[in-house]
Amino acid sequence: MSWNDSQPMVSIKNVHKSFGALEVLKGVSLDVMKGEVICIIGPSGSGKSTLIRCINALNDIQEGSILVEGQEVNDSKLDKLELRKKVGMVFQQYNLFPHKTALENVMMAPIRVLKQDKDEVEKTARALIRKVRLEGKEDSYPGELSGGQQQRVAIARSLAMKPDVILFDEVTAALDPETVNEVLLTIKDLADEGMTCILVTHEMGFAREVADHIYFTDRGVIVEHGPPTNFFDNAKDPRTKEFLSQIL
Amino acid sequence: MEAFYEWFRVLYDDTGINLPFLYDSYDRNRMFYGFLMTVKLSVVCLFFSVIIGIIGAWLQASPFKWTRRLINGYIQLFRNTPPLVQLYFFYFAIGSLLPKVATDYGGQAPLLGNFAWAVISLSFFAGSFNVEIFRSGIEAVPKSTVEAAEALGFSRLQIYRDITLPLAFRVILPALNNNLVNLVKTTTLAYAIAVPEMLYEANQIWSDNVNVTEMMIFMLITYFLLVGVLVWGMDRWERAMKIPGYGT
Numbered sequence: 001m002s003w004n005d006s007q008p009m010v011s012i013k014n015v016h017k018s019f020g021a022l023e024v025l026k027g028v029s030l031d032v033m034k035g036e037v038i039c040i041i042g043p044s045g046s047g048k049s050t051l052i053r054c055i056n057a058l059n060d061i062q063e064g065s066i067l068v069e070g071q072e073v074n075d076s077k078l079d080k081l082e083l084r085k086k087v088g089m090v091f092q093q094y095n096l097f098p099h100k101t102a103l104e105n106v107m108m109a110p111i112r113v114l115k116q117d118k119d120e121v122e123k124t125a126r127a128l129i130r131k132v133r134l135e136g137k138e139d140s141y142p143g144e145l146s147g148g149q150q151q152r153v154a155i156a157r158s159l160a161m162k163p164d165v166i167l168f169d170e171v172t173a174a175l176d177p178e179t180v181n182e183v184l185l186t187i188k189d190l191a192d193e194g195m196t197c198i199l200v201t202h203e204m205g206f207a208r209e210v211a212d213h214i215y216f217t218d219r220g221v222i223v224e225h226g227p228p229t230n231f232f233d234n235a236k237d238p239r240t241k242e243f244l245s246q247i248l
Numbered sequence: 249m250e251a252f253y254e255w256f257r258v259l260y261d262d263t264g265i266n267l268p269f270l271y272d273s274y275d276r277n278r279m280f281y282g283f284l285m286t287v288k289l290s291v292v293c294l295f296f297s298v299i300i301g302i303i304g305a306w307l308q309a310s311p312f313k314w315t316r317r318l319i320n321g322y323i324q325l326f327r328n329t330p331p332l333v334q335l336y337f338f339y340f341a342i343g344s345l346l347p348k349v350a351t352d353y354g355g356q357a358p359l360l361g362n363f364a365w366a367v368i369s370l371s372f373f374a375g376s377f378n379v380e381i382f383r384s385g386i387e388a389v390p391k392s393t394v395e396a397a398e399a400l401g402f403s404r405l406q407i408y409r410d411i412t413l414p415l416a417f418r419v420i421l422p423a424l425n426n427n428l429v430n431l432v433k434t435t436t437l438a439y440a441i442a443v444p445e446m447l448y449e450a451n452q453i454w455s456d457n458v459n460v461t462e463m464m465i466f467m468l469i470t471y472f473l474l475v476g477v478l479v480w481g482m483d484r485w486e487r488a489m490k491i492p493g494y495g496t
Contacts, residue, residue, distance in 0.1 A: 056399055084401035087399075091399075095390075109401065142493070142494070143491060143493020
């Protein structure tokens with residue numbers, strides 16, 4: 001495949017997605033370049049989470065095209081493993097493996113999926129745990145960690161696969177307010193290091209700070225998008241204005 | 249040791265309580281090998297019934313309609329018919345259809361002996377319950393946990409082996425425990441096709457000695473202890489599998 005990083009890393013074109021009779025995405029298009037951080041915001045039920053779940057094929061789409069580094073996701077012969085090596089994901093409910101320690105959670109996928117050497121993986125995993133500021137918690141089980149700590153383990157678990165892009169699906173929505181910041185800080189570190197990030201979030205202050213581009217979705221379409229300063233200060237569409245007035 | 253055995257002969261002479269499997273070396277051997285046969289039959293059937301449960305529950309979630317139907321048909325057939333009828337069916341109906349093999353003495357013997365048929369029949373009987381037990385555990389594993397593994401690139405088989413089964417096991421151990429206890433007790437049915445297990449040997453002994461009461465009391469106590477050991481082991485296993493901070 002002849003993808004190079006002058007082309008969008010993720011290219012979404014006219015994507016339609018329905019659950020039964022309910023059309024959730026009604027023709028969404030957006031591009032994400034390598035190293036870019038984009039935030040998708042919008043009211044509940046506007047299709048934000050569905051959209052990013054389509055990028056790593058957790059949801060299939062009915063119409064349109066999603067290219068990840070030139071690989072078409074909307075393809076019945078899609079090699080999901082190849083796709084998921086490139087695209088990491090962090091979930092709202094962390095979804096750690098409860099029967100594995102923090103360290104084992106991080107080590108599992110590289111050993112099982114990438115068949116990497118266990119000792120090498122352990123070294124990388126310990127470094128990642130340090131990176132998300134959880135040194136000393138390696139041997140704790142998820143049930144023994146706070147929500148914020150679990151979410152940081154989940155981020156480390158995703159990073160262990162060395163993805164090219166990471167999807168963050170409302171990763172702070174289930175957290176206690178006092179632990180939100182530790183998770184946001186971790187994501188900001190990644191953004192600063194040049195990791196390509198696609199975030200669905202309700203943290204407007206954070207979106208404004210880290211995002212290169214903001215997309216506002218409502219009822220299955222992208223209503224408005226732009227760089228954060230433009231978007232937050234000069235929103236043009238009435239729906240965007242109304243949404244922003246309610247939450248800012 | 250001889251003095252110990254002789255004591256029971258004196259006991260018989262003095263009180264009429266007849267325990268020949270203690271003072272008579274021939275009966276002692278019969279009882280001992282009967283006990284070994286019961287243990288062997290139990291262990292082999294436990295093993296195969298659990299394997300059947302694991303594979304059956306996996307096939308039950310197969311994307312192929314006919315695979316699912318086959319498994320459900322198997323469960324219905326073996327759960328809704330008496331195990332003694334199943335045993336007779338295998339031994340007399342299926343067994344008589346199989347070709348005979350030549351023996352060393354120039355005669356003919358069935359392809360599969362009564363022990364093999366008891367193992368097949370009892371394993372499939374207990375296995376049908378195990379499939380349903382495993383399925384209930386698998387359904388208790390949150391879909392979001394499985395999704396996290398999918399997003400990391402785990403294959404369906406890897407997810408089943410590394411995530412779903414270990415978590416399901418912890419949920420189902422009490423139910424599995426029950427079914428395996430039932431299986432050990434059901435091995436007495438092998439008596440009906442003359443597998444020389446404990447009850448069969450006890451019958452031989454009481455036929456020779458006319459001491460039904462003593463033998464029956466002895467059987468009750470022995471099975472109570474034998475199953476007690478299994479239950480004790482399963483309880484310990486259940487405790488060992490407990491995850492800190494999970495499911496409390």
